[in-house]
Every structure is written in C-alpha cells, then in structure tokens.
Amino acid sequence: MKQLYFDHAATSWPKPEPVKEAMLLALEQSGNPGRSGHSLSLGAARFIHKARHAISRFFNAPNPTQIVFTLNATDALNMAIKGMVRPGDHVVTTCLEHNSVLRPLYALQKAGKIQLTVLDLQDGTVQPEQFAAALRPETALVVTTHASNVTGALIDVEAVSEICHSHGIKLLLDCAQTGGLLPIDVQKLKLSAMACSGHKGLLGPQGTGVLYVHPEVELAFWREGGTGSISHELQQPDFMPDRLEAGTPNTIGIAGLGAAVNYLNEVGLEQVRQKERALTERLRAGLLQVPGLTLYSPPNSLGVLSVNLEGYDSSELSVVLERRFGILTRPGLHCAPLAHRAIGTYPHGTTRISVGYSTTEEEVDAVIAAFMELT
C-alpha cells in the first residue's frame, strides 16, 4: 500500500534532494568545525557559516551572528524564555502554545520566579486586544506562537508586535509551524527573539533548530563549554553566536538545513504558500462534506486540520486511516493540552491531518475518499 504522508506539522517528509546531498557531502567532508584549523575542520565550519548566512537572509536578521543553531524549536524556546525573564517578571502567553513554551513558563511560575497570564481562545484564535488587555506594569515578555500546531489558527503577530513595541515589552515568537510557510521578517516584526524548528516547514533534518536574538537582547548563558574561541578564558565568550553555541554542533544537520532554506528560496516562499493554501482549502472543503465529522480548524488556518469523526476515538481513527488507507496522521493532544481544552477536545484529542510542500491533490482526494468510506 502506498503511504500518504499527512503529518508535516510534526516533521516534513520526504526531504528535498539537495538536503540529502548536502548532508552526505558534509558527512564525508567534515572534521570538527572551526576547532582544529586544518582543511576538514575549516570545511565543516564553512558548511555552518554558509547555513548561518542563508538562514539569516531567510528571516532578514540584521546580522548572521544573531542566528544561533539549536537542537530544535524546543531548545530555542527554552534558551529564549529562560534567558530573558528576570525574577518578578510578568509574562503573557496563549492557550494555543505547545508544551515547549508552556512547560518552561509553568516551571518558572511554579518556582515563584514569574507571574504568568495565559490568554484564552476568542473566535478560534487569540486576538491582539487580549494581549493589550493583559499587560501590567511588570509585564516584561510576551511569548506567542505564530500559528497553532493543533488547529492551524494564525495569530495576528503584526498587531501583537505593535502592542509589545509601544509598551517596551519583549516579544518572543514561536515560528515552529510557520517557518518556511509564511514570510517572517524578524526586523519588520520587531522581534526580541524568534524560535523555529528546522525539520518542519523549513524542510531540514531533525535535530536542527534556529534561534534569532535581537542584537540589543542579551540572553543569559545557556550552557558553558568549548567554542574554539578565547580558549584561555575560563568564562564563556560573551559575543554571539559563540555565547550560545558551546560544544560540537550538528554540522551535518545544519548543512542540510542550509540547503533546505536555499531550496525554499529557489522555489519561492510565495509559491510554497500558494500550494499549501490550495491543498488546505481542497482538504477543508472535502472534509466538511463528510457526515459526522467535526473540523476544529478555523477558516483560513494553515494546513493543519484537526478533526474528530463520530464513532471513533482519535487514536483509533489514526490507526484505521493508516491500516486501511496508508494515510499517516497524528492523533491525541499534539503536546498542546491547553489548545485542546480551549477547543473542547481535552482529554480525548483530535486526529490531525497536516499538508506540506510535497503533498499532492491526488493525496488530498484520497484522504477525503477514505473519510467518506469510514462514515
């Protein structure tokens, strides 16, 4: 049976050919990046250097040194959240966040270090006015996702950014679901920091993530260790990106991520977005015709459609979709328990069907036909 991949919101698959080629090349031609100074060491460092430039251009960072390579978006979000908050700060976030934002914030709240406000769902998303209303004199940071990983609901981050900027409050944007799908300009959005995973919309390999940090935002040290720079000093370098990049990095993965971003630039983000939008609307329209199906994603959401089908548990539905039709989806809570509470699907969850750049119209039609057969 042919596999129909509809789990792009977790990991995009398959990866473009140039990504595989870049990773193989890096695997064959990398020593330890920048440490030893011989040709294989310099070669490895060049792979990373080029990728840093490519990603910096992609997100329009003011300077590539403000781009830090991380393990994934979770790593980047932890670095940004824990690196920015100070004791006594009030932080505003939303019910649509992934656990990669919620868990660090709840841990800080539980430890008595911060006060936390979690904004509720209003008309399928979180509205900019809700952010404005939640601000207090001691509010130091707003952390919001760009789009829900459960429903694909978008947050108007331009408006949220204006609110934060006018109040002098730092804004951390989680672009795990939107990087590589929507244009993200970290300068235009006046972001203090931005986290993105490498393995989703950016089409890179797992084990890669990106953290952008505004030049005037000094994140607390995350981990200390070898950087290959000022080795005589026992203190971690304070300059970027060495400040936040101790230890031997994932050179092969980063080379793949750089190639992925170059590939996206060649295809064109607008082209990617249009294709994703057309596929999403085709899938949405088809699913809405299925008797007994509840769709939780609001109109104009990203291609992350959460559903339940009458008579099926979300896990059971996911299993049946794979075993009978070869359709790969993700059931459950999607690491976003508050989003599920907000849409009324906690604790049973939903089956999430997510499209990606490699998805075809035929595959979308096959999903709709499968649902029709199940009713």
Added chain:
Amino acid sequence: MTAELDLFIITFHSTYWAFEAEEVLQAHGFQCRLRPVPREFSSSCGICAEVLAKDMDEILSLLQERGLEHDATYGPLRGR
C-alpha cells in the same frame, strides 16, 4: 623564502569573523589562508587569516570599510 612572501597573521574573536574576512578578502583577489593561530599569539578564536605582508594596508582598510571585526595583527613573519 623570499622577502615578498613575508606574511601577516590576522586574528579574530570568533570563527564567524574569520570566515567573513576570508570570503571578502578572496573575493577582492587577496591571498588569504585560514589556519590555526600560532601559539605565541593570542588564541582568539583559534583560527586566523594568513595574508601577504605587502597587502596589509589594503586589507586593513577593506576590513574596516566592510565592518569586519578582527582582534589583532602580527607580522611581518617569514612564511614556511
């Protein structure tokens, strides 16, 4: 070793700036080879640029003009 092969070493705080400098200098036709920093100099980022002494004035103005940060310069040195 002839006099025209006399070298200068340019050190950088971070490998990022070493690679930036290499790219720009080579694009401008200057000989520039990255190598480990000689131990008698500051370790800086561990990698330094080895350039020709005769190009130093032009290289330093170019680095300044392009906002490319460097740590220190050492030379002229006899190449090997």
